[in-house]
Amino acid sequence: MVRGRIIVDTERCKGCGLCVAFCPKGVVHLAASLNAAGHHPAQLRDPDGKCTGCTICALVCPEAAITVYRTFSVKASVSAGGVCALEAAS
Amino acid sequence: MARELLKGNEAIAEAAIRAGLDAYFGYPITPQTELLEYLARRMPELSRAFVQAESEVAAINMVYGAACAGKRVMTSSSGPGISLMQEGLSYIAGAELPAVVVDVMRGGPGLGNIAACQSDYFQMTRSAGHGDFRPLTLAPATVQEAIDLTGLAFDLAEQYRMLVILLIDGNLGQMMEPAELPSFRQNVSATPEWAVDGAEGRPQRIITSLYLQPEALERHNLNLQKKLAIIAEREQRFAGLYLEDADLIVVAFGSAARVAQNAVEAARARGMAVGLFRPITLSPFPMHALAHLAPRARAFLAVEMNAGQMVEDVRLAVAGRAPVRFYGRLGGVEMLPDEVLRAIEQAMRDTRVTTNGARILNAEVRR
Amino acid sequence: MIAEECVYERPTGLTAAHTHYCPGCTHGIAHRLTAEALEELGILERTIGVASVGCSVFAYNYIACDFVGAAHGRAPAVATGLKRVLPDRIIFTYQGDGDLASIGLGEVLHAAARGEQITVIFINNAIYGMTGGQMAPTSPPGMVTTSSPGGRDPQRTGYPVRVCELVAQMDGAAYVARRSLHNPAEIRRAKKALRTAFECQMNGRGFALVELLSTCPTNWGMTPVDALHWVEERMIPVFPLGEFKGGER
Ligand SMILES: Cc1ncc(C[n+]2csc(CCOP(=O)(O)OP(=O)(O)O)c2C)c(N)n1
Ligand code: SF4
Ligand code: SF4
Ligand code: SF4
Ligand SMILES: [Mg+2]
Numbered sequence: 001m002v003r004g005r006i007i008v009d010t011e012r013c014k015g016c017g018l019c020v021a022f023c024p025k026g027v028v029h030l031a032a033s034l035n036a037a038g039h040h041p042a043q044l045r046d047p048d049g050k051c052t053g054c055t056i057c058a059l060v061c062p063e064a065a066i067t068v069y070r071t072f073s074v075k076a077s078v079s080a081g082g083v084c085a086l087e088a089a090s
Numbered sequence: 091m092a093r094e095l096l097k098g099n100e101a102i103a104e105a106a107i108r109a110g111l112d113a114y115f116g117y118p119i120t121p122q123t124e125l126l127e128y129l130a131r132r133m134p135e136l137s138r139a140f141v142q143a144e145s146e147v148a149a150i151n152m153v154y155g156a157a158c159a160g161k162r163v164m165t166s167s168s169g170p171g172i173s174l175m176q177e178g179l180s181y182i183a184g185a186e187l188p189a190v191v192v193d194v195m196r197g198g199p200g201l202g203n204i205a206a207c208q209s210d211y212f213q214m215t216r217s218a219g220h221g222d223f224r225p226l227t228l229a230p231a232t233v234q235e236a237i238d239l240t241g242l243a244f245d246l247a248e249q250y251r252m253l254v255i256l257l258i259d260g261n262l263g264q265m266m267e268p269a270e271l272p273s274f275r276q277n278v279s280a281t282p283e284w285a286v287d288g289a290e291g292r293p294q295r296i297i298t299s300l301y302l303q304p305e306a307l308e309r310h311n312l313n314l315q316k317k318l319a320i321i322a323e324r325e326q327r328f329a330g331l332y333l334e335d336a337d338l339i340v341v342a343f344g345s346a347a348r349v350a351q352n353a354v355e356a357a358r359a360r361g362m363a364v365g366l367f368r369p370i371t372l373s374p375f376p377m378h379a380l381a382h383l384a385p386r387a388r389a390f391l392a393v394e395m396n397a398g399q400m401v402e403d404v405r406l407a408v409a410g411r412a413p414v415r416f417y418g419r420l421g422g423v424e425m426l427p428d429e430v431l432r433a434i435e436q437a438m439r440d441t442r443v444t445t446n447g448a449r450i451l452n453a454e455v456r457r
Numbered sequence: 458m459i460a461e462e463c464v465y466e467r468p469t470g471l472t473a474a475h476t477h478y479c480p481g482c483t484h485g486i487a488h489r490l491t492a493e494a495l496e497e498l499g500i501l502e503r504t505i506g507v508a509s510v511g512c513s514v515f516a517y518n519y520i521a522c523d524f525v526g527a528a529h530g531r532a533p534a535v536a537t538g539l540k541r542v543l544p545d546r547i548i549f550t551y552q553g554d555g556d557l558a559s560i561g562l563g564e565v566l567h568a569a570a571r572g573e574q575i576t577v578i579f580i581n582n583a584i585y586g587m588t589g590g591q592m593a594p595t596s597p598p599g600m601v602t603t604s605s606p607g608g609r610d611p612q613r614t615g616y617p618v619r620v621c622e623l624v625a626q627m628d629g630a631a632y633v634a635r636r637s638l639h640n641p642a643e644i645r646r647a648k649k650a651l652r653t654a655f656e657c658q659m660n661g662r663g664f665a666l667v668e669l670l671s672t673c674p675t676n677w678g679m680t681p682v683d684a685l686h687w688v689e690e691r692m693i694p695v696f697p698l699g700e701f702k703g704g705e706r
Contacts, residue, residue, distance in 0.1 A: 012475055014479075014480035014481070015480060018681055021682045022641060058465040059641050059644050060486065060640075060644065061486075061489075062478065062484070062485025064471055064488075064492075066465070067466045068463070068465040068466075069464065070464045072459070072460050112542055139541035141571075145563065147534070148531070148534040148537075148563070152534050152541070153538060154525075154527070155527075155540075156539065157538070158525045158538070159538075159539055159542045181527075286505050287546065288502055288523055288546050289521075289522055294472070294524070296525070297524070298524075
């Protein structure tokens with residue numbers, strides 16, 4: 001099964017909410033806290049591990065503030081032809 | 091190289107090519123068009139860039155673009171076209187780009203006419219666009235000098251990263267005179283360290299005239315002013331005739347200086363101690379040399395093909411130490427040596443030196 | 458066994474600078490796509506951008522290639538000057554709709570007519586963003602702006618200018634496409650169009666223009682998300698998406 005996670009550059013984020021609106025799994029939210037520029041930065045709240053690493057949030061982010069990672073179990077990645085994952089694991 | 095009969099506009103074009111012109115962008119307008127037509131033929135022959143732009147606005151911005159790459163670039167136009175270029179000229183000045191602009195003056199204001207005129211002196215010496223700047227402005231009086239100053243224009247433009255104007259009028263542009271062209275310059279200069287050509291193996295370069303912070307823009311402007319001060323110190327150029335013993339000094343540039351010279355010769359033949367001071371750089375105006383003459387001369391007479399523009403610089407240089415008179419014809423009306431001679435005679439009659447050494451106009455004494 | 462792979466990271470074609478754009482402004486997406494395209498095509502280091510006058514005037518602070526700033530509307534002329542003396546470099550302009558479709562319409566049409574080997578990125582947000590939200594030549598009928606306070610009335614202010622349709626008329630234009638930045642699928646297509654436009658220049662095919670429908674949440678007076686809906690509902694009917702010239706057949 002493919003799992004994902006994102007890292008938001010919270011100082012770069014302007015809290016526009018586009019990533020929140022487009023995340024198909026509904027796991028991105030705006031934080032209650034403020035960053036240095038006074039924006040509520042986006043953050044991943046994904047206790048159930050729903051993020052698939054689909055990159056949609058990064059695609060719509062105007063600030064290029066999101067990095068997306070995908071986690072594979074090696075077995076799954078082999079069946080999916082995940083060469084990179086195999087290389088990364090070895 | 092041998093002397094040959096050359097037309098002013100074409101001689102400038104060929105001189106630019108020999109000075110290493112990489113790119114020309116222009117738009118047709120009389121009395122400058124031969125320059126464009128000549129380069130339309132010659133530049134492609136030499137595999138150099140030539141574009142007939144859709145307007146002078148586009149042409150000057152193409153000049154801006156090519157100048158950003160550190161190339162030798164030129165455009166040419168006349169009054170109405172130069173007016174359209176002013177925004178671009180200001181950007182070139184603001185971004186400190188080297189570029190050469192040939193302005194072949196015609197009569198104005200408005201569409202005016204296509205006759206030779208000098209009514210764009212203010213436009214081409216004061217700022218040539220918005221913001222605090224002045225171009226470096228060269229004014230040849232013969233085809234040979236136009237050739238020589240074209241080469242100099244590119245050198246000065248590069249040396250100072252500066253807008254340089256070659257200011258002539260329709261007479262000189264259309265005139266055929268024997269002159270000698272220089273040979274082709276060999277040294278193709280490398281890309282300057284400020285120019286853009288792709289950031290391979292080095293940090294990104296940005297060329298702009300935008301400084302949003304007032305303090306930053308003030309610093310930038312102070313640097314521009316410092317450069318202008320250095321240019322004003324080093325680059326004042328003029329030519330003189332019979333200045334050593336002149337009572338009356340006629341000041342004239344370009345075509346008007348040719349007419350004035352005839353008049354001065356005629357005055358000399360009649361025993362009048364008249365000299366000719368011919369500014370070659372209009373900006374910076376040759377203040378030092380003229381100021382130096384002020385205490386010795388009885389009067390100055392500015393002769394221009396306009397309503398009196400350069401005369402203001404003459405007055406600044408003379409600074410009230412002698413009377414400054416003006417004679418001019420407007421609208422492209424041909425100015426004849428006889429008229430200038432009469433203006434010289436009149437000025438001589440009207441002025442005298444008082445016993446205490448003060449130079450005054452007789453007319454003022456009478457009043 | 459578990460392995461983790463980075464599947465998306467900020468492109469190296471963007472500098473580290475934080476943008477000055479308003480939250481949710483899609484200028485930022487267009488910048489990112491441009492940077493990604495330049496990076497993926499391996500041309501970032503031989504590219505020179507021409508920034509225009511509008512909110513994107515500081516594009517050079519964000520896209521990590523050589524850049525020059527052009528006067529309002531004149532970027533295609535500046536790009537022409539650059540390309541003619543540096544024919545082996547990639548030259549692109551980045552212009553707003555006031556810049557390109559109003560004051561600079563002549564420059565872009567003639568650059569297209571000449572078939573200049575340049576790439577034009579045209580950000581159509583239907584408004585003058587930088588000067589505070591005046592009507593643009595691309596404002597749809599009825600749009601309320603500070604200079605059309607009762608809504609754009611075609612009887613008095615005329616009709617929107619469709620740039621792609623105009624430019625596609627020029628024989629010198631090789632690739633002309635209009636895309637939108639209002640949802641992930643369209644953003645992917647926008648990226649592809651930008652790549653095609655740059656490839657067009659790399660292959661010497663001629664002039665390329667990509668229009669991107671974009672938002673101005675601030676001057677439209679909307680949330681960033683509502684602004685994206687507005688693009689879909691109000692702009693796309695006036696500015697149909699597609700490849701107008703030189704696309705895949
Ligand atoms: C010659 C000139 N006229 C007017 C302006 C003022 N001005 C600056 S930006 C702009 C409009 C920008 O709108 P657009 O091109 O749509 O860009 P946006 O800000 O919407 O991205 C105007 C009119 C200027 N800088 N120069
Ligand atoms: S990668 Fe996809 S699922 Fe994960 S947070 Fe981003 S949009 Fe949501
Ligand atoms: S899209 Fe980007 S800038 Fe907007 S809230 Fe999400 S991370 Fe922040
Ligand atoms: S004013 Fe409009 S176009 Fe300009 S940065 Fe803000 S949202 Fe973007
Ligand atoms: Mg706009």
